[in-house]
Amino acid sequence: MYNSIMVKRGAERSVIRELFEYGNRRKAEIGAENVFDFSIGNPSAPVPEELERFLQANRGGHGYTSAPGLFPVRKAVSDYIRTSFGVPMSEELVYMTCGASSSIVITLTAALNAGEEVIVPAPFFPEYAVFIEEAGGVLVSVPTDENFHLDLGAIGRAITEKTRAILLNSPNNPTGAIYTEAEMYALGRLLDGYSGRPQGPILLLADEPYRELVYGAAPVYPMKVYDHTVVLYSFSKSLSLAGERIGYIAISPQCYGAQELFAAVCGAGRRHGYVCAPALFQRAVASCLGKCADLGMYRANRDLLFGALSDMGYACIVPEGAFYLFVKSPEPDAVAFAERAKKYELLLVPSDSFGVKGYVRISYCVERAVIERSLPAFRALIGEYGG
Amino acid sequence: MYNSIMVKRGAERSVIRELFEYGNRRKAEIGAENVFDFSIGNPSAPVPEELERFLQANRGGHGYTSAPGLFPVRKAVSDYIRTSFGVPMSEELVYMTCGASSSIVITLTAALNAGEEVIVPAPFFPEYAVFIEEAGGVLVSVPTDENFHLDLGAIGRAITEKTRAILLNSPNNPTGAIYTEAEMYALGRLLDGYSGRPQGPILLLADEPYRELVYGAAPVYPMKVYDHTVVLYSFSKSLSLAGERIGYIAISPQCYGAQELFAAVCGAGRRHGYVCAPALFQRAVASCLGKCADLGMYRANRDLLFGALSDMGYACIVPEGAFYLFVKSPEPDAVAFAERAKKYELLLVPSDSFGVKGYVRISYCVERAVIERSLPAFRALIGEYGG
Numbered sequence: 001m002y003n004s005i006m007v008k009r010g011a012e013r014s015v016i017r018e019l020f021e022y023g024n025r026r027k028a029e030i031g032a033e034n035v036f037d038f039s040i041g042n043p044s045a046p047v048p049e050e051l052e053r054f055l056q057a058n059r060g061g062h063g064y065t066s067a068p069g070l071f072p073v074r075k076a077v078s079d080y081i082r083t084s085f086g087v088p089m090s091e092e093l094v095y096m097t098c099g100a101s102s103s104i105v106i107t108l109t110a111a112l113n114a115g116e117e118v119i120v121p122a123p124f125f126p127e128y129a130v131f132i133e134e135a136g137g138v139l140v141s142v143p144t145d146e147n148f149h150l151d152l153g154a155i156g157r158a159i160t161e162k163t164r165a166i167l168l169n170s171p172n173n174p175t176g177a178i179y180t181e182a183e184m185y186a187l188g189r190l191l192d193g194y195s196g197r198p199q200g201p202i203l204l205l206a207d208e209p210y211r212e213l214v215y216g217a218a219p220v221y222p223m224k225v226y227d228h229t230v231v232l233y234s235f236s237k238s239l240s241l242a243g244e245r246i247g248y249i250a251i252s253p254q255c256y257g258a259q260e261l262f263a264a265v266c267g268a269g270r271r272h273g274y275v276c277a278p279a280l281f282q283r284a285v286a287s288c289l290g291k292c293a294d295l296g297m298y299r300a301n302r303d304l305l306f307g308a309l310s311d312m313g314y315a316c317i318v319p320e321g322a323f324y325l326f327v328k329s330p331e332p333d334a335v336a337f338a339e340r341a342k343k344y345e346l347l348l349v350p351s352d353s354f355g356v357k358g359y360v361r362i363s364y365c366v367e368r369a370v371i372e373r374s375l376p377a378f379r380a381l382i383g384e385y386g387g
Numbered sequence: 388m389y390n391s392i393m394v395k396r397g398a399e400r401s402v403i404r405e406l407f408e409y410g411n412r413r414k415a416e417i418g419a420e421n422v423f424d425f426s427i428g429n430p431s432a433p434v435p436e437e438l439e440r441f442l443q444a445n446r447g448g449h450g451y452t453s454a455p456g457l458f459p460v461r462k463a464v465s466d467y468i469r470t471s472f473g474v475p476m477s478e479e480l481v482y483m484t485c486g487a488s489s490s491i492v493i494t495l496t497a498a499l500n501a502g503e504e505v506i507v508p509a510p511f512f513p514e515y516a517v518f519i520e521e522a523g524g525v526l527v528s529v530p531t532d533e534n535f536h537l538d539l540g541a542i543g544r545a546i547t548e549k550t551r552a553i554l555l556n557s558p559n560n561p562t563g564a565i566y567t568e569a570e571m572y573a574l575g576r577l578l579d580g581y582s583g584r585p586q587g588p589i590l591l592l593a594d595e596p597y598r599e600l601v602y603g604a605a606p607v608y609p610m611k612v613y614d615h616t617v618v619l620y621s622f623s624k625s626l627s628l629a630g631e632r633i634g635y636i637a638i639s640p641q642c643y644g645a646q647e648l649f650a651a652v653c654g655a656g657r658r659h660g661y662v663c664a665p666a667l668f669q670r671a672v673a674s675c676l677g678k679c680a681d682l683g684m685y686r687a688n689r690d691l692l693f694g695a696l697s698d699m700g701y702a703c704i705v706p707e708g709a710f711y712l713f714v715k716s717p718e719p720d721a722v723a724f725a726e727r728a729k730k731y732e733l734l735l736v737p738s739d740s741f742g743v744k745g746y747v748r749i750s751y752c753v754e755r756a757v758i759e760r761s762l763p764a765f766r767a768l769i770g771e772y773g774g
Contacts, residue, residue: 009654105660243666267396279630
């Protein structure tokens with residue numbers, strides 16, 4: 001009787017969310033300390049002191065803002081981008097959003113015409129598939145190389161007349177890979193070759209919630225390597241604010257039809273019922289641009305987990321950023337492996353919905369003690385495979 | 388090049404938002420004290436003390452919640468509905484949202500199949516038209532009576548095989564009307580007559596952000612008058628939190644296919660990129676259920692404005708709730724009248740986009756001083772019509 005696609009989307013849920021809910025039920029049953037929940041990227045680092053102080057000190061200002069956000073906040077974001085990354089930016093092209101998912105949904109709805117294609121290197125965040133399909137587009141999955149870096153040949157071969165955008169996520173969820181400056185510039189040159197098309201250039205949509213969560217060199221700012229770029233940002237991970245739903249869309253002033261795209265972003269926000277981004281947190285994030293929750297904690301988690309799992313015989317590549325470890329399943333069927341892990345109360349997300357088979361994703365943005373307590377379980381699990 | 392419907396939706400903006408932005412520009416030009424901005428329902432009453440105390444005292448808890456919301460918050464909302472209104476309710480059928488617009492968008496997307504009709508008594512909140520169209524439905528506007536109350540005959544005649552829902556807003560934006568208990572029960576009986584249809588009953592979608600903002604008897608709870616009811620709620624107006632985007636969807640347990648509809652609501656939330664409602668404000672509103680910002684202020688504004696405008700010769704009906712005064716335009720073209728009002732820095736919203744012609748909406752949720760200062764302007768304006 002009701003909308004059957006929505007019933008299905010609701011009943012299936014996302015694999016990550018499903019496991020997250022399973023974990024919550026299991027914690028209630030056997031105690032939180034006995035469940036090793038690596039399912040979701042829910043940051044455990046405290047928010048920065050500056051932000052906490054802002055929240056404590058602030059009164060009022062809970063009214064509607066302009067739909068694209070408070071002007072001083074948009075200006076602060078624009079200034080931050082311009083001065084930090086050395087690219088042109090305008091506050092008129094910044095649109096504050098309710099977090100990364102709304103940044104992506106709104107931008108796809110704004111940019112895509114029915115049937116247009118979006119190239120996405122796999123593995124990718126599973127909800128991309130929902131967002132692209134619901135915006136009327138077609139997800140074109142392309143493989144990455146053995147280190148999960150860009151395969152430019154594959155991308156080039158995937159481009160068609162219907163390609164409207166490529167959607168990148170670096171640092172990457174679920175692999176932790178950061179695309180190098182060289183490969184990003186090479187991608188820019190590749191895309192530039194299509195900029196004269198009658199249907200307009202290919203957009204580079206850069207989904208960047210993990211930009212600050214890097215363990216080495218910072219990733220190149222995508223607007224530097226290519227004009228027709230839109231940065232989709234969220235403060236969820238950098239400021240440990242995942243539940244508060246605050247982020248932004250920043251369209252490069254050098255993007256083809258930037259004003260038209262911004263108008264479409266405003267229209268798409270309206271269409272999805274986003275009246276404005278949460279007012280208090282608009283002002284809160286503007287007070288801490290460039291700040292980051294304690295990265296040292298995630299680095300220590302990464303080193304502990306990567307070292308221990310590698311020693312046990314798990315095959316994985318050291319993450320360069322974000323807080324995910326992408327581990328090869330010791331059996332071809334990652335879903336079966338993740339099910340087996342549940343016996344040990346290990347909640348790992350199988351990679352199938354990320355567009356590749358044979359891996360599991362471990363979110364290590366948890367307290368260190370969870371990782372420490374989980375190690376015997378990981379050891380017992382691989383023992384089942386003779387590891 | 389980009390999605391032309393979204394470009395258009397963004398370029399046109401909502402009439403209310405357009406005027407709101409105009410007002411902001413005008414205030415910058417001539418000083419805020421010289422602009423009488425009655426454009427938007429942005430509450431000026433301070434948030435309740437309890438809520439301010441909660442926000443000051445609270446630390447942490449900014450992580451993702453479950454998509455439908457924190458369980459204790461959903462339970463608190465369910466308990467509140469059950470005990471306050473004497474209807475059955477279940478926390479399993481409460482879904483926390485990013486405010487009223489997202490409550491409406493999500494529910495329409497969940498409930499409607501392509502081409503199904505939603506009956507809406509006019510005048511109505513203009514964004515209903517966008518939300519219904521984008522959910523694939525058809526808005527069927529029905530007239531109200533001379534006091535803006537329900538015309539059950541018109542509603543009955545508007546029902547077809549394709550009718551999926553009726554969308555009500557009481558207390559009403561823009562008229563301030565509250566549908567009486569008698570007319571709501573009569574509506575319930577009318578709709579009950581269709582409950583045996585093969586395509587299922589007609590849903591009553593009750594958009595209730597103004598429930599607590601009433602100057603006389605409280606409106607009957609819609610779940611009392613009809614089983615197949617979904618309440619769409621926002622704390623924007625009752626707690627003066629319009630910019631924080633927090634509300635809920637509550638499906639009556641007696642609604643046909645309630646579980647299926649709830650699954651569809653979850654799917655629709657996912658589809659629109661709503662990961663969860665803002666976490667801090669989920670907990671904040673749960674701490675103040677049933678509380679309301681200072682209603683006395685709005686009552687005093689209503690009495691002052693209604694009295695003064697009536698004395699000047701404006702034709703209007705006294706609002707029973709909400710904080711809008713719906714005033715007959717002294718010329719047939721309300722758009723022309725609203726343009727003329729701008730000469731006096733009076734920002735009034737013409738009624739055309741509300742689905743009726745010949746009125747303007749005045750949002751009196753402003754500081755009393757704004758109303759006091761505006762009265763000479765209202766007098767000069769009607770003077771142009773010989774009033």
